[in-house]
Amino acid sequence: MPALIFDLDGTLVDTVYAHVFAWQRALAEAGLAVDGWRIHRRIGMSGGLFTRAVARELGREITTEEAERLQRRHGELFQQFLPERRALPGAPELLRALRDARVPHGIATSGRRPEIDRSLDVLGIGPETIVVERGDVLRAKPAPDLFLNCQQRLRVPVDDCYVVGDAVWDLLAARRARMLCIGLLSGGYGEDELTRAGAFRVYRDPAELHASLDELGVLP
């Protein structure tokens, strides 16, 4: 039976727009004006890659200290803007069903503890679930490391893993890991963008994925 490896933000929790807006404000405070849509299309990369990409676009150098300061300020604003977390529709139920049916699954996120703890809480994810975070690997998405680390800890062959994500960076990282990938619209990308980036199926949100598991050969 296939294993499922999930991205977190935008895939299981409804945090993308708060992240976009927190980045936009953090960058604006530092005198860096970046269009909202360009930030949105980069969410899901590691924070380090993100700040470098933004700086390149603005045509200026960004020091490591400046990048760290921006990431810290983003984190503060994110907490302030979105004090609570909210699971996307159907996400806790989907994860519970996978646990109950003993379908191998895990989380692989560019986020870090303790920032992601509240998201895991609201999803009902306990210590029995494998969670790979930014600090566990050298390179974040779109490198395949997070997904490969999760796959190894699940002890499932690469060919049996599906990656579920909302961003083209998830899909690119999945393809580099030689895994099949499923897109969700809940991060705000369009269906065609996800299909073109390699998703073999696109669902609206975790609830629709849950209702479609038999299409994927999961849960016989």
Added chain:
Amino acid sequence: MPALIFDLDGTLVDTVYAHVFAWQRALAEAGLAVDGWRIHRRIGMSGGLFTRAVARELGREITTEEAERLQRRHGELFQQFLPERRALPGAPELLRALRDARVPHGIATSGRRPEIDRSLDVLGIGPETIVVERGDVLRAKPAPDLFLNCQQRLRVPVDDCYVVGDAVWDLLAARRARMLCIGLLSGGYGEDELTRAGAFRVYRDPAELHASLDELGVLP
């Protein structure tokens, strides 16, 4: 020479993500949990249509007073989150070039004064430019009224009008007005979404549109 009718938010000013997030918080405060991506895909409709669509999705009635309270709270949060306005790249330059070349053009927005005043200021739009706002027509986008009102005030035939917008609601309203339409990615829709909704060209932002005016037969 063709005339250009512009949407405002997401097309000329970088406000879409602040609007999405202000709506999400206003709805959450009222106990209405709505996914960010679903809000994003509805921005650009009138506030009235928007709240009705949201309520229908949540499967509950929403009173006129409740809808008005939500719109008011959205306006407050929007001001708080985004105290300043920022033009999208190339927008003031594009509008100046159109004025200088005496290309007929106007603005047609689902927004209202005085909320839109700061956006018009930052774009350098003075009283010489025709601005059609929500209060000037009975029905907002996706009804064609805003664009038809602008076209009539420009005294240009419908066949000679291009609509420039970032949302599928702009494109739908433009097609209902029998006008050709151009999409911009600066509101965060994907290129295919805009093309499928009827855009005959899609550009990144006003700067790329400006650089492409000769493709459109504007400015000989």
